[in-house]
Amino acid sequence: MLLIGNGRLITRDKEATFFDNGCVAIDGQKIKAVGTTMELREGFPEAEYIDAKGGVIMPGFINMHNHIYSTFARGLTINGYHPKNFMDILEGQWWRIDRTLNLQDSYHSAKIAYLDSIQNGVTTVFDHHASYGSIEGSLTQLSNAAEELGVRTCLCYEVSDRDGEEKMKAAVKENATFIKASAARTDDMQKAMMGMHAAFTLSDKSLEYCAAYTPKDVGYHIHIAEDIADVYDSLAKYGKPIVNRLYDLGILGKQTMAGHCIHINPHEMELLRDTNTMVVTNPESNMGNAVGCPPAMRMLNEYGILMGLGTDGYTNDVTESYKVGNIIHKHHLADPNAAWTEMPQMLFNNNPQMANRYFEKKLGVLEPDAAADVIVLDYKGPTPMTKENINSHILFGMNGGAVTDTIINGEIRMRNREVQGIDQEKIWHDAQTQAQSLWSRING
Structure with missing residues (x-):
C-alpha cells in the first residue's frame, strides 16, 4: 500500500472533487481510495507514505x-x-x-x-x-x-x-x-x-x-x-x-x-x-x-x-x-x-x-479502481486554489519541470525528481553517443 498525501488533490472525477489537504491510497496497480490526508493515514497506518509537502497531487498526463x-x-x-x-x-x-x-x-x-x-x-x-x-x-x-x-x-x-x-x-x-x-x-x-x-x-x-x-x-x-x-x-x-x-x-x-x-x-x-x-x-x-x-x-x-x-x-x-x-x-x-x-x-x-478506447484501466482520474497513475507537482501558488480555478493554476503556474514524483501503474518511477531503478546518466550518455552517430550518417 502506498499513500500520497499532504497536497492539494485534483481527482478529475465526475464531481470535480478537490481536497485542500488530500491523499491518494494506492493498492497494487489501482487506486484504493481518495480522501483527506488524516483519514487515509489513519485508515492505512502501515502504508508507505509520500509527502507532497503542500504541492499538487493529480492524475498523470496523457x-x-x-x-x-x-x-x-x-x-x-x-x-x-x-x-x-x-x-x-x-x-x-x-x-x-x-x-x-x-x-x-x-x-x-x-x-x-x-x-x-x-x-x-x-x-x-x-x-x-x-x-x-x-x-x-x-x-x-x-x-x-x-x-x-x-x-x-x-x-x-x-x-x-x-x-x-x-x-x-x-x-x-x-x-x-x-x-x-x-x-x-x-x-x-x-x-x-x-x-x-x-x-x-x-x-x-x-x-x-x-x-x-x-x-x-x-x-x-x-x-x-x-x-x-x-x-x-x-x-x-x-x-x-x-x-x-x-x-x-x-x-x-x-x-x-x-x-x-x-x-x-x-x-x-x-x-x-x-x-x-x-x-x-x-x-x-x-x-x-x-x-x-x-x-x-x-x-x-x-x-x-x-x-x-x-x-x-x-x-x-x-x-x-x-x-x-x-x-x-x-x-x-x-x-x-x-x-x-x-x-x-x-x-x-x-x-x-x-x-481508454485502448487501455482497460480507467485513466486520467483518481478514484477507486482507476489506474494508479499519479503525479506530484511542487506548486504553492500566489492565490487560493479551489476546484473552480484549478485549470487556471495549471495553465499559468505549472509545467512539467514542476513534477517531483511520478507513479505509473502503482510503481514509483520518479521520487523527489530522481528517476528510480535506472542509470539515468548512462541513458543520457548512450543517447548522445548514438545521436552523434546518427548526425554523422545524415550529413555523411
Whole structure:
C-alpha cells in the first residue's frame, strides 16, 4: 500500500472533487481510495507514505500524439536544409532522419523520450513511429524502452508509399506483428494501432493493404490535412476531400485517431463526428511548421468531435501544448474567450476518454479502481486554489519541470525528481553517443 498525501488533490472525477489537504491510497496497480490526508493515514497506518509537502497531487498526463523518432533532431543541423514550406520540412528533415535511423537509434531515442515523459509527469504516450532505415523490429525497440522505463504506451508504425511498395508492406507487417504481440500482453501497459503517414503518401491500394492486416478491434493512427498540399493532392488524384476518401475506404471509426485536421471542411467534420473518429490537435507543432491553425473550437463545440491534445514530437511536456493551445485559438479567432474551457477539456477529459478506447484501466482520474497513475507537482501558488480555478493554476503556474514524483501503474518511477531503478546518466550518455552517430550518417 502506498499513500500520497499532504497536497492539494485534483481527482478529475465526475464531481470535480478537490481536497485542500488530500491523499491518494494506492493498492497494487489501482487506486484504493481518495480522501483527506488524516483519514487515509489513519485508515492505512502501515502504508508507505509520500509527502507532497503542500504541492499538487493529480492524475498523470496523457500525450495522445508523439513522434519518439524525432528525439535526436534536437540541435541537429542538416547540410543544405533550407525549407520553404511543409513539404520541404518533411523531405529535407523528417524523412531524411527516418531513412537513416537504425534499430539502436530507435531504442536510445525512445529511452530518452520515455525518461523525459516521466520527468514531465506524462504517464501514457501514444506514439507514431517511422524509421525507414530499419523497419523490422523497430516497434520492439520502442516497446523494450517503454518496458524498462515503466511508461504506459500505445505504438504504431507510419505506413507510407514514399519509399516504395516493398517498404510499405514491411511497415504494415511491423504494425501487424506488434498488434499481435501487444494483444498477447495481460498487463494493460502496451497497446497497438495500425499507423499510417498521411493520405498524400498512401494510394488506395496501400490503404486497402493496411486494412487487410488490421483486426476489427484496432484502429488507425493517421495524419489528416496537416498541410494544404495534402488537400490538393486528394482532390487532384481522387476528386474528393481527404476525410471522404478515408471514409469510403473504411478507415474512419471509433478506434481511429486523426492527427491535426487543419484544412478540412464542414462535411468532413460531419463524417468524423458520425463515425466517432478521434481527432488530436498539436498546437506547438502546427505553429512551428507554419501549417495553420485547425478549426478545433468548431470541431469540438459545433460538431461534438472527441478531440484530444498531443505534442507531435515537439516536446514531451504536454503542459507546453496546453499553454500554446490556449492562446493560438484566441489569436487566430481574435476572440479572447476562445479555448478557456476547450483546451482543459481536451487535455484532462478527452485525452483519458481517447486513451481508454485502448487501455482497460480507467485513466486520467483518481478514484477507486482507476489506474494508479499519479503525479506530484511542487506548486504553492500566489492565490487560493479551489476546484473552480484549478485549470487556471495549471495553465499559468505549472509545467512539467514542476513534477517531483511520478507513479505509473502503482510503481514509483520518479521520487523527489530522481528517476528510480535506472542509470539515468548512462541513458543520457548512450543517447548522445548514438545521436552523434546518427548526425554523422545524415550529413555523411
